[in-house]
Amino acid sequence: MxxxxxxxxxxxxxxxxxxxxxxxxxxxxxxxxxxxxxxxxxxxxxxxxxxxxxxxxxxxxxxxxxxxxxxxxxxxxxxxxxxxxxxxxxxxxxxxxxxxxxxxxxxxxxxxxxxxxxxxxxxxxxxxxxxxxxxxxxxxxxxxxxxxxxxxxxxxxxxxxVKLYKQYQDQQQRKKVKAALERKRKKEAEEGYAKRVAPGEEEDLIDFEDENFAMLQQDGVNAVQESRVGKKLSDMTTRRVIMLVLSMMLVVPQFQLSENFQHKQSSAQYSLDLLQLFLADYETAVGSSAGSNLVKEHRRQYELALLKAVYDSNPNYSADYCDEYDITCADSQFAEILFIGYVNRNEQPMWDMRDKIHITELAAEKSSWEKWHNRYDLGNEFGFAGGALPEVIKDRLTNDWSNNQGCFDDSLGKSVIGVALKAEIPCPPKKLRFNEVDPAFPWAGVHPQTNMVNTDSLLAYYDLRRLVYFESVMSMMQTIFVCIVLGLTATFFNKDAKELVLEPIERMIAKMHRIRDNPLVAMRLGDEEFRKQQIELKREQEMDEIHSDWNWRNATLLENARRVVRGSLGWLASRCGSGRNRGGANKTSTRRVQEPMETVILESTLIKLGGLLAVGFGVAGAEIIGQNLSGDASGVNAMVPGVKIEAIFGFCNIYHFSDATEILQDRIMIYVNQVAEIVHSLVDMFGGNANKNIGDAFLLVWKIATVPKDVSGELEDNEFITREHRMRRMRMCDMSVVAFCFTISAINKSAILSEYRSHPGFLARYPDYRVQMGFGLHLGYAIEGAIGSEFKIDASYLSPNVNMASRLEAACAQFGVHLLMSHFLLDQASPGLRDACRQIDRVFVKGSKKPVGLYTCDFTAGVLHVQDLMQQIDHRAFTVRRKYEVRQIRELKKHRKWADDYEPHRELLEDPEIVPMREAYSREFFQRFHMAFRNYIAGEWVVCREMLKLTKTMLITRDAGAKRARLLTDMPSVTLLNYMEQHDFKPPKDWAGCRALTSK
Structure with missing residues (x-):
């Protein structure tokens, strides 16, 4: 229990x-x-x-x-x-x-x-x-x-x-969410893509196109495990309610006097008192020298009182004229007399009392008993109907009363004589339940403390079954009432605290758990909260419209008339007056703007802090945030041990940054942030993360999920996991390259960055100035963790591979290309992407013992036209809701890039922005350069020279806005020619197909 x-x-x-x-x-x-x-x-x-x-x-x-x-x-x-x-x-x-x-x-x-x-x-x-x-x-x-x-x-x-009901509600909620999720996935399948979750991210908890699913999922998120403070408060509230109800039910009745202390005489006791008194008077008259008439008179009084007591509570009531005459009836009482007798508490025999107690004087007048006790002629609505007694009961009353000691226990007395007044209940204490019969004694002999009679006296038993029935029914109603009071009291006591304090705290705890498990999700919490608020606002508006319509329909005719008159007067005033109130210009909203609750402010602050943590620490700081939020200590342990990870590292640098700093002065921040917005947004779109901003340079990271070390199961399962991991690695490699390709395109067609082309300061130093960047990509391991001290840390990566990406970016200027990639990255990429790239050298990089193959993806950025994407946008309409919608569209595009049918390398072959940049590079050019490069590796530099001289001048392009095409010099060919020229086109004796990278 x-x-x-x-x-x-x-x-x-x-x-x-x-x-x-x-x-x-x-x-x-x-x-x-x-x-x-x-x-x-x-x-x-x-x-x-x-x-x-x-x-x-x-x-x-x-x-x-x-x-x-x-x-x-x-x-x-x-x-x-x-x-x-x-x-x-x-x-x-x-x-x-x-x-x-x-x-x-x-x-x-x-x-x-x-x-x-x-x-x-x-x-x-x-x-x-x-x-x-x-x-x-x-x-x-x-x-x-x-x-x-x-x-x-x-x-x-x-x-x-309540617990069972909550379990049922949770089960139903899970079914609804599951059904809605199935509909959502079916819809996605019909649209032609299967949604997958990007590494390091969790699946969207809200379908931003389906409001019902959004609310179901949000309810599922909010239905979090009850917090410890919530459990404690609920427990204490329940205890208080229980103690309050129990105290009221247990203590309050103690302030009421019981029947024993009230010492109040009942009608049954009054009847027995009269009987006992008349019996005593009769015994006194018999024992004295009184005349026979006086003795008979006392005897008659006793017997009349006895009949009165029996008929007043007649258990055999059969009168049928109570309702007709509207008089009191015997069956209107809850107690009916079942037994009347005499109890002897002494050792003396009862034989002398047996002759005195039964009816003798009135035995001859049995036929008149009903007439005496059924009086309905005593006045208007005044009378009494006692019904009739069966003849067998009358015979029992007029004959000697038998000894009924067998029906009673010894606590009543030594012997009991009496008569049962209902034929089917000869022994009431044995036939009925103990609480369905009530013994009654004369009032005069009842002890006030024990409610018992200690002397010989009359005794009566009354049938309480009707009373017990009604008491039981009322007891059940009382139980139901107390249950309702207990439940409602506990519910309402908890309701306000739960809605105002506990639910916000539990929502914040749920958000903290999500941030702890995946700190990057904090950047999406604000969107989820905004979506929920928008749905709730829409529903409130719908309910307001329903209530307004309901109130209008149920308004009184007088109020409607007042509105008509008021509207008519207003119309006349607008026609005759100045019309200043036309259009409702002076109308004020009846909705009262309420100040937000402190818990709402705290929750929104938590979301903002979580977002700032995610933006500030990035992916590299996820472990730092998670470990510090998972503990219960108040101190901050920022120096979390490093973790070895595998990732793709991208490094990009803004060219001529020192000149830009001197020229732009305090506007250099705007300049850098404009570039960073393009770089970071495209890297994020293609599954990467920004890690470090170093003035003119940016470090970008694509983390690759590692295969679990504790993989168990059959060989087929391990092969599947490895294959899945390999496919994700290949997808990530492709997306990193495509991200940088689109970044190059976006920088060259940006209307905002194109404004610097006409800046006088830049034109004075660089006549053909445009914002340019170099990009380097490399795949390898790194140690992820906190770098610094307890005073200041940076969540970043330490590894020679990070430096390798930086050196590749620096070498872009030497080779005259926008992007350089290592063969470690290209070897893990898809064949389609490798075909779109060109190997331009094989070098030893400082800090690396292995030769590195250098690859590039060729572009002619000058062919791109500047596009002002913000020209058609009304900035006044770019509200919070619009920004939110843009972010959701962006999230949808990001997730679609993880669909099974998405091939990143197709972007380089089909995208209308990328294809024009690659038109100058024909298949013949790639074939000739490949042949030249193979001869370069093999040491056939003379043959290589002739081929490279050809590829150097094979490219023809036409810049945007130019009327004529121009010759495009292939800078990788020039770089190889210059290197071979330094050695008179003769490979060194120790030539092994690679050279040292002279530039960093």
Whole structure:
């Protein structure tokens, strides 16, 4: 019967559970038995079927006893006792399972409540309840009242309903999200691409084209695991509510006097008082010298009072004219008399009393008894109908009363004589339940403390079944009411705190976990939050329209008339007046602008800080951010140990930067940022990341996911993983080259950067000035981590391979090309991309023991026309929403580049911006240069010279805006010719097909 306690962080629960294991003789030294037992108990208490079964038993525990009293009779008690026993055993088993399976349950607040509530079921067992009630005598209601008070504790189990409901809601939510995700993927498949997630990124949590899916996914994100502070607050609130309700139900009744302390006489006691008084007067008259007439008069008074007591609560009521005459009837009472007699508490025999107590004087007038006790002629709406007694009951009253001691226990007295007033219930205490009969004694002899009679006296038993029925029904209604109050109180107490504090905190915690797992996702959190706000705003506007329409339809005619008159007057005023109010210029919004909550400000600040961290640290700092956010320490450990990774390193440099600094002065920042925006955006578009900005240079990185070291499974699985890894590596190599190619194109056609071509300062030094950059690409390992000290760090990479990319970029000027790549990169690229590139040399680079093949991708940037992409854009319409939409379109394009059918090298062959830049380089040119290069490697420099002289002047191009074509000199051919000329076109004796790179 255990209530699901909230799991709080700490060691107390674990320690208590270990103590419990030791008490049970279970090994706690990390043995398999204890772990298996814990796992079994946890599975039991978390099993939905078991929770449903215990929930059914909980409902029975709350309503079963009242249902038994209201709908069944005494023979059915044994069935309910068995069900109660089963519930008791199951709840005890659940308490044990909770204690062993939940760390924070044993000896907790809910543990004690569950134990008390489980033990309270014992009071529902009829034999136990009868024993506690004292056999149905003076303390008849004590056991029942105690059981009902303790039954309140069982309502705590209704908290489990909330848990089951939450589980059901979560399951339904997961089904909806799964169905929506399937629809989204089907839509993507129909559009012709299969979406994949780029390395280092997570799949979009929101479909920005489907609002319903967006809200479902966002709800799924928000439905995070409840935080520890949320659990603690919810636990404490639930405790307070429970204690409040229990205190009200247990303590408040104690301020009311019970029937014993009220010492108030009931109608049954009054009747027995009269009988006892008249009987005493009769005995006194018999024992005195009074005349026979006086004795008969006393005897008649006693017998009339006896008949009055019987007819007033006639259990055999059969009158049919109560409703007709609107008078009081015997069946209108909840208590009917079942037995009347005399109890002897002394040792003397009862034979003399047997002759005195039955009816003798009025026996001859049996036919008049009904007439005396059915009076409806006493005045308007005044009278009484006692019904009729069967003849057998009349005979019992007029004959000697028999000894009924067998029907009663010894606590009543030594002997009891009397008569049963209902034929089918000869022995009320044995035939009915103990709480369905109520013994009554004369008021004069009742002890005020014990509510018992200690002397010989009259005795009556009343049938309380109708009263018990209504009490049971009212008890069930009270239980339902308390359950509702308990549930609503706990819900409303938690609602405000949850909405205003806990949910924002839990959302922030969820965002922190996402940032910790993938710090780069912080840059998308703002977009997700904005999308959610837009959807909520749209729904609020729709609801406002519905409410406005509803209010208009339900407005009174008077209000409608007022609006018509007001509108007419306004129209007349606008026609006759100045018309200054036309068009609603002076209308003010009725919507009150509310200040954002502090939690909203804090959440948005967290998103901004996360975004700034992601932008500031980049991919290289992801491990630093993740490790510092994963711990609970308040200190910052920036010096995280380095990690060896494999990546493609790109290095690019702005030419003539020193001159630009002197010319532009304080505008140099704008200049650099304009270039950086182009470089970074295109690198990001093609799966890369910006790492370091060094004034005139930028370090770009494409991290390659490594194969897990602990790969397990069959050989086919390993081959698949290796093949998948190889395909990703090839895709990444291709995209890095294509990214730099598009960067070269974007720099040369940028309208913003083209403005510097006409800058007087640049023209004074370089007549044909244009923004130019060199690019170097290399593949290899590096150590990723923090560089610096606790005062300042840079998240970057240390490796000779990073320096290699820098040296390749520096060599671009020597070879007169825009881009240089190493063969380490091209060997991992796709065949299509390798065919689009040209090897121009084979060199030894400083710091490298292996020769490096130098490749380039040939372009003639002068053919590009300047394009002002912002000319057609209205900057006033470029709002936050528009920027958000642009970012989402960009994200969609990025993800499509990871589709299975996307081939990056096709961009170089088909893109309308790249193709014109490569038109000058014909197939014949590549074939002749390749032949010349093979002779260069083989040492046939004389043959190579003749071929290179030809390739040097083979290229013809026409720049943008030029009327005539011009001869384009192939600078790699010139570089090789110059090198061979230094050696008189004779290879050195130690020539091995490569040379030292003279430039850095």
């Amino acid at each position: 255990a209530v699901e306690g909230h799991q709080l962080a700490g060691t107390t629960g674990t320690k208590d559970r270990k103590n419990l294991f030791r008490a049970a003789g279970v090994d706690t030294g990390g043995g398999q038995l204890s772990r298996a037992l814990t796992r079994l108990c946890k599975n039991i208490v978390d099993d939905p079927a078991f929770n449903t079964f215990t929930m059914i038993l909980t409902i029975y525990a709350l309503f079963g006893d009242d249902l038994r009293l209201a709908t069944t009779s005494e023979p059915a008690d044994i069935i309910f006792d068995w069900i109660t026993g089963v519930a008791l055993a199951v709840f005890f088993l659940e308490c044990v399972a909770q204690s062993l399976g939940k760390e924070d349950y044993f000896l907790s607040f809910f543990f004690y409540l569950d134990v008390i509530a489980t033990l309270s079921l014992i009071l529902d067992i009829t034999s136990v309840a009868k024993l506690i009630s004292g056999g149905g005598t003076g303390q008849l209601k004590a056991g029942t009242q105690a059981a009902r008070v303790l039954r309140v504790l069982r309502m705590i189990r209704l908290i489990r309903i």
